[in-house]
Amino acid sequence: xxxxxxxxxxxxxxxxEFVSEVEDVLDQLREGVADLLDVRASCGEADPxxxxxxxxxxxxxxxxxxxxxFEALGELAHRVEDLLDALRMGRVALESPAVALLxxxxxxxxxxxxxxxxxxxxASVAAVDLIARIEAALCPPAxxxxxxxxxxxxxPIRRALTEYxxxxxxxxxxxxxxxxxxxxxxxxxxxxEGLAELSRAAREAGEVISTLPAPGxxxxxxxxxxxxxxxxxxxxxxxxxxHVDGVSVRCVHEGRRVPEAAPPDSERPLPxxxxxxxxxxxxxxxxxxxxxxxxxxxxxxxxxxxxxxxxRSAIGALARRLASEPDTARLGAELSxxxxxxxxxxxxxQTSVLDARMVPLAQVFEKLxxxxxxxxxxxxxxxxxxxxxxxxxxxxxxxxxxVDPLLHVVRNAFDHAIESxxxxxxxxxxxxxxxxxxxxxxxxxxxxxxxxxxxGIDGEAVQRKAxxxxxxxxxxxxxxxxLVEALLAPGFSTRATVTETSGRGVGxxxxxxxxxxxxxxxxxDWKRGQGTTVSFTxxxxxxxxxxxxxxVGGERFAIPLASVLETLLVEPEAIQRSERRELLNLxxxxxxxxxxxxxxxxxxxxxxxxxxxxxxxxxxxxxGLRVDALEGKHDAVVKPIQGPVRELHGIxxxxxxxxxxxxxxxxxxxxxxxxxxxxxxx
Amino acid sequence: xxEPGWQDLARRxxxxxxxxxxxxxxxxxxxxxxxxxxxxxxxxxVERVREIVRLRPITRVPGVPASVCGVISLRGEVFQVVDxxxxxxxxxxxxxxxxxxxxLHGEDGCTAGLLVDGVREVLRVPEGTLRPAPPDASSAVTxxxxxxxxxxxxxxxxxxxxLEDTHAG
Amino acid sequence: xxxxxxxxxxxxxxxLLASTLEDLGVxxxxxxxxxxxxxxxxxPRASFDLIVTDINMPDINGLELISFLKRNPATRSVPILIxxxxxxxxxxxxxxxxxxxxxxxxxxxxxELRSLARELLDAPRREV
Numbered sequence: 001x002x003x004x005x006x007x008x009x010x011x012x013x014x015x016x017e018f019v020s021e022v023e024d025v026l027d028q029l030r031e032g033v034a035d036l037l038d039v040r041a042s043c044g045e046a047d048p049x050x051x052x053x054x055x056x057x058x059x060x061x062x063x064x065x066x067x068x069x070f071e072a073l074g075e076l077a078h079r080v081e082d083l084l085d086a087l088r089m090g091r092v093a094l095e096s097p098a099v100a101l102l103x104x105x106x107x108x109x110x111x112x113x114x115x116x117x118x119x120x121x122x123a124s125v126a127a128v129d130l131i132a133r134i135e136a137a138l139c140p141p142a143x144x145x146x147x148x149x150x151x152x153x154x155x156p157i158r159r160a161l162t163e164y165x166x167x168x169x170x171x172x173x174x175x176x177x178x179x180x181x182x183x184x185x186x187x188x189x190x191x192x193e194g195l196a197e198l199s200r201a202a203r204e205a206g207e208v209i210s211t212l213p214a215p216g217x218x219x220x221x222x223x224x225x226x227x228x229x230x231x232x233x234x235x236x237x238x239x240x241x242x243h244v245d246g247v248s249v250r251c252v253h254e255g256r257r258v259p260e261a262a263p264p265d266s267e268r269p270l271p272x273x274x275x276x277x278x279x280x281x282x283x284x285x286x287x288x289x290x291x292x293x294x295x296x297x298x299x300x301x302x303x304x305x306x307x308x309x310x311x312r313s314a315i316g317a318l319a320r321r322l323a324s325e326p327d328t329a330r331l332g333a334e335l336s337x338x339x340x341x342x343x344x345x346x347x348x349x350q351t352s353v354l355d356a357r358m359v360p361l362a363q364v365f366e367k368l369x370x371x372x373x374x375x376x377x378x379x380x381x382x383x384x385x386x387x388x389x390x391x392x393x394x395x396x397x398x399x400x401x402x403v404d405p406l407l408h409v410v411r412n413a414f415d416h417a418i419e420s421x422x423x424x425x426x427x428x429x430x431x432x433x434x435x436x437x438x439x440x441x442x443x444x445x446x447x448x449x450x451x452x453x454x455x456g457i458d459g460e461a462v463q464r465k466a467x468x469x470x471x472x473x474x475x476x477x478x479x480x481x482x483l484v485e486a487l488l489a490p491g492f493s494t495r496a497t498v499t500e501t502s503g504r505g506v507g508x509x510x511x512x513x514x515x516x517x518x519x520x521x522x523x524x525d526w527k528r529g530q531g532t533t534v535s536f537t538x539x540x541x542x543x544x545x546x547x548x549x550x551x552v553g554g555e556r557f558a559i560p561l562a563s564v565l566e567t568l569l570v571e572p573e574a575i576q577r578s579e580r581r582e583l584l585n586l587x588x589x590x591x592x593x594x595x596x597x598x599x600x601x602x603x604x605x606x607x608x609x610x611x612x613x614x615x616x617x618x619x620x621x622x623x624g625l626r627v628d629a630l631e632g633k634h635d636a637v638v639k640p641i642q643g644p645v646r647e648l649h650g651i652x653x654x655x656x657x658x659x660x661x662x663x664x665x666x667x668x669x670x671x672x673x674x675x676x677x678x679x680x681x682x
Numbered sequence: 683x684x685e686p687g688w689q690d691l692a693r694r695x696x697x698x699x700x701x702x703x704x705x706x707x708x709x710x711x712x713x714x715x716x717x718x719x720x721x722x723x724x725x726x727x728v729e730r731v732r733e734i735v736r737l738r739p740i741t742r743v744p745g746v747p748a749s750v751c752g753v754i755s756l757r758g759e760v761f762q763v764v765d766x767x768x769x770x771x772x773x774x775x776x777x778x779x780x781x782x783x784x785x786l787h788g789e790d791g792c793t794a795g796l797l798v799d800g801v802r803e804v805l806r807v808p809e810g811t812l813r814p815a816p817p818d819a820s821s822a823v824t825x826x827x828x829x830x831x832x833x834x835x836x837x838x839x840x841x842x843x844x845l846e847d848t849h850a851g
Numbered sequence: 852x853x854x855x856x857x858x859x860x861x862x863x864x865x866x867l868l869a870s871t872l873e874d875l876g877v878x879x880x881x882x883x884x885x886x887x888x889x890x891x892x893x894x895p896r897a898s899f900d901l902i903v904t905d906i907n908m909p910d911i912n913g914l915e916l917i918s919f920l921k922r923n924p925a926t927r928s929v930p931i932l933i934x935x936x937x938x939x940x941x942x943x944x945x946x947x948x949x950x951x952x953x954x955x956x957x958x959x960x961x962x963e964l965r966s967l968a969r970e971l972l973d974a975p976r977r978e979v
Contacts, residue, residue, distance in 0.1 A: 063729065071809075159949055160918040162906070162942050188895055192888055212915050213891055215923035220895055223919075555742060600744030641753055642792040643762025644843040645746050654741070654753055654760040662741045662755035715863065734866035736873070782870055800874075801867055805958045 018064060020407065022073075022113055023374065025057050025064075026106060029080075032057070033102045039094070045175070046087065046094045048168060048207060055084040061109070072124045073112040079134040080105050086138055089164065090171050098137035105130055114378075157181070157228060160212055168209045172230035179253035180206070180238055182227040184246055185216045191223050198227065198244050205241040206231025228252075302637070305346075305353045312346055315339050317632055359399050361439050361448070362390030367403060368410050368437065375414050382432045383418055389439035394446050398518050398538055402448075405511040409450045409534045410435060412508075417454030417532050427529060429453065451533040456526040459483055465492070484524045488512045508534075547636040547665060549657065550614060550627040553602025556663050557627075558636055558655055559614060563668040565622065567630060568613040575611065584613065584624055591615065593624040594675050599650065616668045623672045638665050650674070712809055714827060716802040716834055717784065720772040723834040724798075725805070725827050730839050732785045732793070734801050747845045754795060756785065763795035769842060770822060775799060786839060794843060805829065812836065852878040853972050854897060858890040858904040858916065859883075859934065864957075868903060868934065871961040872968055887911035891919065894926055901971050903932045906942050914945055921950035930971040 032054040039046055058081035065074035083102065086092040092099065108130050111123035161169065172179065182202060186194045195211070202208050209228045216222025231238050235251040242249070319339050323332025365387045372385045394402070418424075418433035425431055439448045459480075466472040466486035476482070486492060490509045512522045515536055526532040547558035548567070568584075575593065576583045582593035593613065597604040605628045613624045636655035641648060641664075652667035713728035740752035740763055749769040750762050763783055767775055775781060783795040805827070812825040813833070821841045826833040855872050859865040862885075869881045882897065884890040888910045890902075902920065906913035913933060920926040933946045933954035943954050952974075953967055 159945060160912075160914040162912050162914060162945075163939075165912075189892060191891070210915065211911050213887075213911060213919040215919065215925075219923050219925055223891060602744065639755075639760045641743075641760050641762065643750070643753070643794040644764060644792075644845050645743075645750055645762060648743060649745055651743065654755065656755045656760075661739050662753050662760050664741065664743065664753070715867070728863055731863045733862045734870050736870070780874060801870055802961050803958045804864060804867060 019113065020371075020404075022061065022064060023371075025061050026110055026113070027370070027374075029054055029057050029061070029109075030106045033106050036094070036099065037103060040099060043095075048088065051084060051088040055081060055088055058084055070112065072127045073109060076105060076109055076112065076127045076131055079131050080109070082138060083134055089167050092138065096137070098134065101130070101134050101137060105134065110378075157210065157212055157226060161210055165210050168207065168230070169228070172207065172209070173253060176256035177206075177230045177232055178234055178238070178251055178255040179209075180229045180231060180235060181250045181252045182229060182242075183224060183248045183250075184244075185222050185224045188216070188221055188223040191225070195225055198225070198247060201242050201244045202227055202229045205229070205233055205238055301353055302357065305349055308346060308349070312339070312342055315342065357396050358393035359396045360391050360393050361399065361446075364399055364403055364406060365390045365437060365439075368406060371407060372410065372414065372435065375411070379414075381414065381418070382421060383414055384432055384434045386434060386436040388437070392439040392441055392446055392448075394538060401514065401518055402536070402538070405514045405536070406437075406448070406450065408511050409508075410437070413450060413452040413454065413532070413534075417452045417456075419455050423455075446538050448536040448538070449533055450536075451531060453531040456528045456530055456532055457487070457524070458528065459526075462487055480525075487524060488522065547634055547655065548614065549631040549634055549663065550596075550612070550625075551629040551631060552627050553597040553600070553604065555600075555602060556631065556657070557596070558634065558657075558663050558665045559616065559625070559668060560638075560652070560665065561633060563616045565615040565617045568615065568624070569610050570613055572609070572611055582626075586615070586624075591622060591624045592675055593626050594671065595626045597626075597628070599671070599674075616672065621672045623675055625666075625671070636663075636665065711806045712812075714805045714807055714834070714836065715784070716805055716829065717766075717782075717796075717798040718800040718802055719766055719770070719798055720775075723802070723829065723832060724766075725834040725836045726784065726786075726796075726839060727836075728804055730786050732787050735783050735785060735795075737781045737783060737797070749845060751797060754783065759793055761785075761793040761795055763797055764843065764845070765797045766842070767797070767799075769845075770820070786843075796842070805834075852880060853900040854880050854882065855968070856890065856893060856897075856899045856902045857881055857883050858887065858902065858908070858913070860886055860905065860908045864905070864934075868964070871964050872903070874961075875965055875968060875972075877969075877972075887913070887916045890916055894920070894923070899926070899929050901930050901932065901968060902926075903934060903968070905934050906939060906946065907936070914942065914949060917946055917949045917951050930974065932967060932971060 032050055035050060036046055036054075058077050062074050062077040062081055065071070065077055080102065083092070083098060083105075087094065087099065108123065108127050112127055115123040169179070182198065184194070184198055199208055199211070206229045209230055210226075212226045212228070214224045214226065216224045229238075232255070233241060234255070235249055239249045315335070316339050319332050319335040321332070322328040323336060325332070369385050369387065372383065375381065376383055413435050418435070419427065419429075421431040424433065434453045436451045437448070438451075439446060441447075462483050463472060463478060463486075466478075466483070466489075467474050467476075469486075469489075469492070471486045471489055471492070472478055472482065478486070488508050490507075492507060492509065508522075508524075515522045515538070518538055521535075521537040523535045523537070524532065525535070546561035548561055548564050549556055549558050551557075568586075570584060574584060576585065578590075582595075584591045584593055591613075595604065596602075612627050612630055614627055614630070615622060615624050617623070634655075634657060636657070638653040638655055641651065641654050650667050650670050652665045652670075654662045654664050657663050714725040715728050715731050717724050717726060735756065738754055740754055742752045743750065743762070746762070749764050751765045751768070753760050753762050767773070779799050781797055781799055782801050783797055784801065786794050786796060807827055812827055815823045815825050815835070819835070822837055823835045824838040824841075825836040827836050828834075853875070857865055857868045857872065859868060865883050865885065869883055872881050873879060882893060882899075884893050887908050890904070891911075904913045904916055908916075917931055917933075920929065920931060930953075931946075931951040933943060933951050934957065935943045935946075935954055936957055943956075946954065952971055955964060955967060
């Protein structure tokens with residue numbers, strides 16, 4: 001099969017993401033294989049959960065490889081999936097020679113990934129051979145699927161078992177285990193916590209095969225769950241192990257033997273458990289006092305707070321309106337007071353939620369250190385990673401988008417910057433290289449530095465190349481800042497070829513683009529022969545801003561209040577002309593007017609008497625935006641606009657104002673620059 | 683949240699308790715979402731599809747190519763919507779159509795929407811049954827997928843979302 | 852108006868099912884559940900005229916869900932349509948054995964789903 005990606009545009013970032021995720025999945029698979037082989041060596045029994053997990057890893061690996069055109073990788077992952085499927089369904093025994101192939105296969109998968117899209121190389125050839133061997137090993141499918149023991153399972157339970165679950169029942173019975181049926185009745189709207197607790201407790205003592213819901217005695221409010229659990233423990237032992245109230249335990253199948261050498265899952269000593277009674281409570285709280293929160297829930301919460309903040313603004317507006325009418329002035333004053341109270345509480349809430357969005361950088365650093373460990377192993381290069389400031393916190397959204405740029409910089413350091421052991425010895429450096437990552441907060445920003453003790457950057461080489469590419473004038477003696485600019489220019493790289501591990505041909509320019517998109521800065525510093533430091537400076541959070549909503553040409557736009565100086569209502573006669581420009585005399589100074597409708601190609605409203613002008617300013621420059629109407633102030637969570645068009649000129653983002661309608665937020669600095677820049681050029 | 687579809691899978695694979703679906707087909711297969719456009723069938727790779735939503739108010743955006751009909755806000759995310767008819771040079775849709783927006787996990791983790799006339803089905807197609815695109819097909823069509831007696835045009839979403847050559851001032 | 856519950860963990864498949872069913876030609880409301888657990892929580896809150904469910908799902912499987920629905924007096928008579936994958940004949944048969952009314956094997960034409968749904972919605976409620 002020919003690569004169907006040939007000829008299409010490289011999808012660099014998506015591809016890098018793919019590779020890094022595949023590496024993670026492969027890591028999981030490898031660890032799983034190591035565990036399996038350990039169990040196998042000690043003649044133990046494979047943990048069905050582990051085999052299931054591995055099966056799913058192989059399954060997603062297959063799918064992902066397919067969608068990125070890694071065909072050999074996909075094929076091999078497919079065979080690994082088959083093998084694991086056979087293992088989990090009991091068609092292949094753990095002792096079978098086929099299982100030994102798993103180890104080889106994960107290695108081959110890693111090699112294929114490293115080979116990329118190149119065809120007919122060593123790894124592909126090895127893969128074809130391995131695929132054939134796995135197929136051969138699976139070929140005569142083991143026919144022993146366990147005897148059809150007669151089970152004392154009640155109809156409803158037996159009938160709702162899937163094929164896989166049935167296999168697990170048979171397998172456990174074959175191994176002489178007991179089958180217990182646990183029953184509990186829970187509140188139908190909040191059953192999940194209770195059920196999760198019971199399942200967890202049951203898993204401590206055995207394998208949960210099926211979870212069957214049934215209506216409770218009061219079907220509107222109650223739900224009953226029956227858990228089918230296989231365990232080496234008999235009913236009494238199992239029950240005393242469970243520690244969960246309100247659960248009945250029945251043995252539906254007596255095992256053939258007492259657990260003489262009980263499987264590890266039921267043999268594990270109780271981990272320093274608190275005395276019964278406090279057990280449940282204690283298990284709900286973790287030692288550090290933290291809970292994991294689904295990121296989507298956090299986003300939801302953030303959006304809710306955003307909406308509340310917007311409603312608060314509406315209440316404020318109502319209070320002001322009431323206060324301005326003589327009839328309702330007292331009511332208005334009272335409402336205004338309440339509004340202030342609400343305002344304070346909401347601010348607290350906003351702060352708390354923003355705070356909850358903060359995550360420590362440690363999770364990213366953890367990932368980096370895994371990558372370095374792997375590179376060290378795969379490339380045999382001796383590099384130490386030092387990490388400091390992992391507890392520094394950043395907005396979750398920023399952290400998510402930071403993984404790739406950081407990964408890239410670390411790989412660059414590993415691959416290019418740090419010399420071979422030989423070179424290092426000659427330069428009088430310790431043979432072991434070092435990459436140091438540190439993070440710290442500075443005001444409203446977080447600084448992350450990635451420093452290596454490698455060869456540094458050859459400033460002269462950079463300068464030569466920059467001159468070649470016309471980035472610097474030949475006679476210029478560039479400052480460090482100019483050199484950094486050149487280095488970060490699109491497509492600039494100081495090495496002719498970029499090797500596989502350095503980040504697949506993506507240069508620092510992409511890192512810079514990503515960091516800029518987060519509202520951050522990227523900087524470089526180096527000492528020839530001593531090392532390079534890459535610094536990321538990032539805002540701590542993407543916060544809520546106040547905005548003025550205006551109407552222009554039938555559309556609504558939001559203008560960040562921070563850049564609004566004042567709003568004016570002027571008579572059309574007050575508008576003066578200078579060449580094609582419209583001007584206003586604002587307290588003796590000329591103010592250039594900018595028709596937003598015209599700039600945005602929207603229909604212009606025919607003169608309707610007075611003209612609304614929003615005076616905006618950035619730095620020292622001012623500009624009057626002509627709009628059709630003012631709609632009031634709102635608090636807005638400014639969201640980036642995603643999509644194929646990256647640069648939306650004059651638009652900073654979008655926000656949601658009630659309903660599901662998006663409103664564009666103006667990029668005032670771009671608008672001011674446009675007009676003022678044009679004025680200067682003229 | 684922006685998560686490419688397959689990462690979703692991997693994550694699910696790592697966390698789920700249940701057994702995943704197991705398909706009988708043994709060949710290396712691709713999954714495609716069949717959509718309807720001006721009376722013809724098109725297909726998109728499923729792994730790039732996040733969800734399908736009904737047509738909702740779209741906020742126009744100044745200064746974008748004509749194929750971008752605006753932005754929508756969906757559960758706190760704001761993204762551009764590309765009218766696939768305009769993008770592929772097909773006649774504009776008539777207003778009575780119950781159109782849908784196919785939300786994509788975009789390139790670089792950027793979400794984007796595709797406005798289509800309707801969605802039809804998810805197909806599993808063995809790689810081998812795909813036919814090469816006709817030589818004069820636009821860069822947006824990578825292959826043809828037989829479906830009954832008809833062919834679905836399989837779209838290359840990277841090409842579809844590459845709007846550089848379609849600037850409309 | 853007909854109220855349909857769609858239970859499916861894959862978001863693409865779920866929204867595809869939902870949007871296909873929305874075009875039934877009669878007035879319908881489609882509620883989506885992303886897992887068996889969510890379906891269990893949703894069922895007592897509304898009265899459904901049709902439940903469309905996948906079999907392989909992360910928390911409880913479709914068969915367990917069907918078993919629940921058929922033993923619950925409130926949902927016993929609601930028709931159930933199974934959406935299944937090739938190669939899971941046995942599980943599909945089990946579903947019918949538990950009281951589901953019909954199944955569809957992926958991939959299917961939207962019209963197949965719609966006509967089956969119409970049929971199930973129109974059929975007189977049978978008592979189990």
